[in-house]
Amino acid sequence: MALGEGAAGSILPQSLQTRLKRIAVILTAALVAIFVTIPVYIMVAIAVQSPADVFRGGTVHLIVDTLTFRNFRVLLEDTNTVQYFINSLIVTAGATTMSTALAVAAGYGLTRFEFTGKTLAARAVLFAYMFSPIVLAIPLYVIFYSLGLLDSYFALTMALTAISAPFTIWLMWQYFQTVPISLEESAWIRGASRTRTLWDVVLPVARPGYISAAIFSFAVAWNDFTMARVVMSSDEMYTITVGASLFLDRVTIGWGETMAVSLLISIPPFLIAVFLQNYLLQGFNVGGLE
Amino acid sequence: MSTVQSVKSSFGKLDERRLLLLATFVPFAAFFTLVWVIPIGYALGMSLFQNPTADAVFVGLSNYVEILTGEEFLLFLWNSVLYAVSTTVLSLLVGLSLALVVNQKIRGGNVLRTMMIFPYLLPTLVVIFIWKFILDPNIGVLNQWLVEWGVIAEPIAFFSTIQWAMAAVAVTSVWKFGSFAFFILLARLQAIDPNLYERARVEGASTWQAFRDITIPHLRGAILIILLVRGIWMFNKFDIIYLSTRGGPLNATTTLPIRVYELAFNGPNFGGATALAGIMFFLLAGVAVVYFKVFEPEKEVAH
Amino acid sequence: MGDSGEGSQDTTQSDGSDDSDTSDDSSGGDTSDTITYLSDRGDSKEIIDQIIAEFEDEYDYTVEVTYTSKGTSTDEQLEKMRAAGNPPDIIFDTSSDAYRYQRDGDAAPVSDAVQGTGLPDPVNVDGESYFAPTMVEPLMGWYRNDLYDENPTTWETWQSEAQRVTEEEDIDGYVVQTGQTNNADTSITQYHWQNDVQIYSGPSDDIQVTIDDDDNRAAAVETYEWIQSMAESAPNGAGWEWGDGISALQQENAAAAMSVGGLPILTIQANRPDLVEKLTPTAFPVPDGKGQDKWWAYMEGHVVWNSGSATEGAKQFVDFFSKSDKFMDFVLSAPLFQFPPTREGLDSDAVQNNETIQQHPEVMDLVRDNWDSFTSILATGDDGAPNIVAADAYGQQVMGQSAEQMIVGGLSPDETVDWVADELRSLQD
The missing domain is CATH 3.40.190.10 (Periplasmic binding protein-like II)
Structure with a gap:
């Protein structure tokens, strides 16, 4: 497909196209800002007010005039929130690291090495996602029970890795295909080993790719409910999603505590979003080397 | 998996290469077998039994026949397709347009990017709580505002009204999953050599043409894979629907996964539940085989 | 092991x-x-x-x-x-x-x-x-004592009073929960009990569905008719669980709702302390002249x-x-x-x-006065014998679904009785 070919777009003059683009950009940005901010703001506003303030007079008040940490205090004093939270952090960190590392290595292997059945194997892996996970809880429990792996961080980390890895591997496989082999070739010619090359040349280039793989595996692990419910069976080992679902249906727990725990659950995602998005936008900075 | 010598790999040392492959694929294969292959095989096995968790009786394919001939199967299938297609396409469109916007290096782009990734990282449980506070007829602020502004006289129970329930669930889903397409496509946009655009401009290509001839081909593989996996996941999506409507009102939002759950734990008819999961699996697999044949999503644009 | x-x-x-x-x-x-x-x-x-x-x-x-x-x-x-x-x-x-x-x-x-x-x-x-x-855990209703002059008690009064409240005040008079939820299922079952509908009969090993037989059909249809008329003075309660009915009371979108025990007052105490004194517990509405002899607990x-x-x-x-x-x-x-x-x-x-x-003596009075009529859904065979069909029907919330079939799906009360009888019979084996 050659550039500059006649197309529908070329009916409009370039200056108008540029202006349209600018308007579209601003409009979309504004819409997103509203669409994302309002729901998140609602959560925060309810978490930091006492329920009696939120609901006074029969309407939901979202303007925070009296700040209180009452809801958080209830969580800390009456529930195991801290322990649940730590458990979640442990397995999420483990699963994110493992899944991303696997994806980088496997994605690179799939791109750079030829072996028979490569495409077929990679496609077959995706078929796992087609089975409704609802009915897998029982088989999984049976397997982990038989292996004596119930109630362990290791088992949950492993299971969460297995859930995200098929997709992260695909992501990296595709991503590496956009990285020109010539970069590596020139390193090899200079005498660098394959591992060295992978480390020094390939990884930096692949950064946006593996950052998005990491974001995905983080989301899978942090969001997980089913797996934690299968693998963990004691209160000290529950992750925050399972733990919260346990205390949130108590008679004494209301919307204030619900939103407070939601806010706590949102902190790691927020930090991840702030930190990783910078790396995500490091951009294609090796173009000149080609 | 046997490896054959390739032209490209002649630069590296063989043992190093093998080591890398082993280090990668062996642990993955082990996890994968343990967490996916065996449980799926086990579940498919259960689908051939009546009461498989207690006093199992082998019944062959009769669970499948019973499910497929059930009068509401087609309705549930239709709901699943409607939900999966609408949420997949919408989240792709949302994600794509935002990725394009953020890629423009506009002022406040950083903040926008953070905001956009955020919803995808929130657990569904939290997403549902938040959306309940928007759409609920009693505590939902959207209803409160609409009534205040005089748009509606009475609050609308979005999750309880036949015409609204599916749309309400879909909007909630797109809110969460739009960012999935966003951050993957953004990473891919970052990988496009800016020189390509520069060269195109020099050659006199318009914005639209550059988009069509450079951006879209570079995103093709990512878009295809997003459509595929997002489609599969949305077809199998259970939690977001169950937590917001439980499949109601009547069967307006009862998709196949909701049905699987009802069969498994309300019935309980675990044989039927696994059979339905099997049917969904074969349906999706059939679609996927065609999809792979036609689009070859793993093929990336060559450099 | x-x-x-x-x-x-x-x-x-x-x-x-x-x-x-x-x-x-x-x-x-x-x-x-x-x-x-x-x-x-x-x-x-x-x-x-x-x-x-x-x-x-x-x-x-x-x-x-x-x-x-x-x-x-x-x-x-x-x-x-x-x-x-x-x-x-x-x-x-x-x-x-x-x-x-x-x-x-x-x-x-x-x-x-x-x-x-x-x-x-x-x-x-x-x-x-x-x-x-x-x-x-007995069921119990709560109503606004500032909007209802006194406890309407009977079906007939509830009907006219709920209508009056809906028309005169900026609030719905009642809540009708429908669908696959425990709140809907328990309340619909209780409405039938209030009208002396014998949904089942027989000993434990031979439970028969009798809701549509000669003795009960008319009463069951009447129950659904009453539910239908109450729904006109109520918000759309499809798929409402306990918490939703309570939210309706709390946000002053409804002036009465049937729930379980003091759950509404415990929630509202935390969220709307000002509303607590305006709420009074009540038994389920009962048709004029009928007694309160079966109370879901x-x-x-x-x-x-x-x-x-x-x-x-x-x-x-x-x-x-x-x-x-x-x-x-x-x-x-x-x-x-x-x-x-x-x-x-x-x-x-x-x-x-x-x-x-101690803060809510009216609740204790209701519990004490009705202690002998407390019945679990299980004890609904002849002479309170265990009734597994009823237990299974509760497990799938068939009664709650029946009301949804009528109010959302548009079945007539008569058709609803046919629908529910069919569903219950399919649970019999």
């Missing part, structure tokens, strides 16, 4: 001698000194831990609790554990579930903990008790699984639990919502002196 289960089922059932001494009934395994205990009472975790600590001091067992959230998650956990051959030893569940486990040959008798203790004995099969009750307690690995220890724990001096603390960990399982318990000092209960 787990595989001792299947072989021992027959032993348990044929062992049902009238002798209530079950110590020699070694139906389950006793290979482990760890008792696994499945409970959805996170509310009472602290007290459960205390009771366990006391038990562990006295006996050579340790108790491991797996908490589940309310709803179906206990079933899910149980299914998983069963499939792995690792069933729990004790399950905290409703009497209906206990009966189902017994029917399937999975429950071990706990007669020692029940018989002769004054506790009700709702799951008694061939002289053996399979369920040790710990609490009852959940009964929850302990079941011992017969194929676990510490069955004997589990029985001892259940007995210990029921007799523990912390027992009343356990029940009162959610006051106004959970009540003791016996009349003596209800009249005990612990209940009388409970601060929350």
Whole structure:
């Protein structure tokens, strides 16, 4: 497909196209800002007010005039929130690291090495996602029970890795295909080993790719409910999603505590979003080397 | 998996290469077998039994026949397709347009990017709580505002009204999953050599043409894979629907996964539940085989 | 250890001698000194831990609790554990579930903990008790005493008053919950009971669906007609669970709602303290001239699984639990919502002196005055015999669905009765 070919777009003059683009950009940005901010703001506003303030007079008040940490205090004093939270952090960190590392290595292997059945194997892996996970809880429990792996961080980390890895591997496989082999070739010619090359040349280039793989595996692990419910069976080992679902249906727990725990659950995602998005936008900075 | 010598790999040392492959694929294969292959095989096995968790009786394919001939199967299938297609396409469109916007290096782009990734990282449980506070007829602020502004006289129970329930669930889903397409496509946009655009401009290509001839081909593989996996996941999506409507009102939002759950734990008819999961699996697999044949999503644009 | 289960089922059932001494009934395994205990009472975790600590001091067992959230998650956990051959030893569940486990040959008798203790004995099969009750949770309605001049009480008055409130005030008069939720299912069932509809009849082993026969059809249609007319003075309550009805009261979108016990007042106390004094508890509306003779009350307690690995220890724990001096603390960990399982318990000092209960004497009056009509859904066979069809119908919320078929789906009251009768019959086998 050659550039500059006649197309529908070329009916409009370039200056108008540029202006349209600018308007579209601003409009979309504004819409997103509203669409994302309002729901998140609602959560925060309810978490930091006492329920009696939120609901006074029969309407939901979202303007925070009296700040209180009452809801958080209830969580800390009456529930195991801290322990649940730590458990979640442990397995999420483990699963994110493992899944991303696997994806980088496997994605690179799939791109750079030829072996028979490569495409077929990679496609077959995706078929796992087609089975409704609802009915897998029982088989999984049976397997982990038989292996004596119930109630362990290791088992949950492993299971969460297995859930995200098929997709992260695909992501990296595709991503590496956009990285020109010539970069590596020139390193090899200079005498660098394959591992060295992978480390020094390939990884930096692949950064946006593996950052998005990491974001995905983080989301899978942090969001997980089913797996934690299968693998963990004691209160000290529950992750925050399972733990919260346990205390949130108590008679004494209301919307204030619900939103407070939601806010706590949102902190790691927020930090991840702030930190990783910078790396995500490091951009294609090796173009000149080609 | 046997490896054959390739032209490209002649630069590296063989043992190093093998080591890398082993280090990668062996642990993955082990996890994968343990967490996916065996449980799926086990579940498919259960689908051939009546009461498989207690006093199992082998019944062959009769669970499948019973499910497929059930009068509401087609309705549930239709709901699943409607939900999966609408949420997949919408989240792709949302994600794509935002990725394009953020890629423009506009002022406040950083903040926008953070905001956009955020919803995808929130657990569904939290997403549902938040959306309940928007759409609920009693505590939902959207209803409160609409009534205040005089748009509606009475609050609308979005999750309880036949015409609204599916749309309400879909909007909630797109809110969460739009960012999935966003951050993957953004990473891919970052990988496009800016020189390509520069060269195109020099050659006199318009914005639209550059988009069509450079951006879209570079995103093709990512878009295809997003459509595929997002489609599969949305077809199998259970939690977001169950937590917001439980499949109601009547069967307006009862998709196949909701049905699987009802069969498994309300019935309980675990044989039927696994059979339905099997049917969904074969349906999706059939679609996927065609999809792979036609689009070859793993093929990336060559450099 | 787990595989001792299947072989021992027959032993348990044929062992049902009238002798209530079950110590020699070694139906389950006793290979482990760890008792696994499945409970959805996170509310009472602290007290459960205390009771366990006391038990562990006295006996050579340790108790491991797996908490589940309310709803179906206990079933899910149980299914998983069963499939792995690792069933729990004790399950905290409703009497209906206990009966189902017994029917399937999975429950071990706990007669020692029940018989002769004054506790009700709702799951008694061939002289053996399979369920040790710990609490009852009766349904109850709440209405706005500033909008309704007095308790409308009868169907007819509720109908006209709810209509008046809806028209005159900026609020709906009533709530009609429909769909696959416990709130909808319990209230629709209770409406039928209020109109003396015999949904079922027959002894435990021969339960017949009678809701559409000559004697009951007219009354059942009448019930649905009344529900339909109330729905006109109510917001769209499709898919509403307890919390939704309570939100409607709290946000002043409805002036009355049927719920369970003091749950609404506990929630509203936290969110709208100003509204508390405007709410009064009430029995369900009843047709003019009919009595309040059947009042839905959940009964929850302990079941011992017969194929676990510490069955004997589990029985001892259940007995210990029921007799523990912390027992009343356990029940009162959610006051106004959970009540003791016996009349003596209800009249005990612990209940009388409970601060929350003292604040709402009207609730206690309703509970005390109607104690004798409290009925669990299980006890709806002839003379209160266990009714497994009703228990299963509750499990799938058939009654709640029937109202949704009518109000959302547009069936006439007559067609709704046909629909519900069909659904119930399909559960019969």
